[in-house]
Amino acid sequence: QVQLQESGPGLVQASGTLSLTCTVSGYSVISTNWWSWVRQPPGKGLEWIGEIYHTGSTNYNPSLKSRLTISIDKSKNQFSLRMTSVTAADTAVYYCARLGGYNYWGQGTLVTVSS
């Protein structure tokens, strides 16, 4: 059974850095798949943040690209999101997921940016 689980601080200071990790179980991150981050701000729709392949190749949402780093740790079967210079607009539920083919999603974690 494949499971994805997000972890990280639920509260981040404005202008600070948001860091989240997704731990994958029941499936290897080095399989032929891209691993994504998706978020949903309160009252708004789903927004794709970016993705990473096991080789380290990445694709980012053009509107967020300058603030993003997505990395992968094959030894821990994890991938991570780092977003800098956060503002209240980055307050959202953050999900890790595999979007291509048969989908897998984490349960999501709420990150609140406080001023």
Place this chain on the structure above:
Amino acid sequence: QSVLTQPPSASGTPGQKVTISCFGSSSNIGKNAVNWYQHLPGTAPKVLIYSTTQRPSGVPDRLTGSRSGTSASLAISGLQSEDEGDYYCAVWDNSLSAWVFGGGTKLTVL
């Protein structure tokens, strides 16, 4: 403004058939596989359709995904109260090199 266009709302009575559309372009729906999700408050998005027409195990066959040109559709027949929720389409966009989501459709069962 979303790259993919969905109607903001849809509704039907129990037993009816409802279709939710997702309009895109030749750089996304016209070339790539489409996913459909149901999203309920406080839960993770549930994939209903992947690869345009495929249903994950556990999703009833009264839900059907299809594509015509640069638009995709999710048809729900035999509408039930449990079908209420927000529905999103998603697809890879070759021009943006990014996944794009529709703005979402709120389905109400009257």
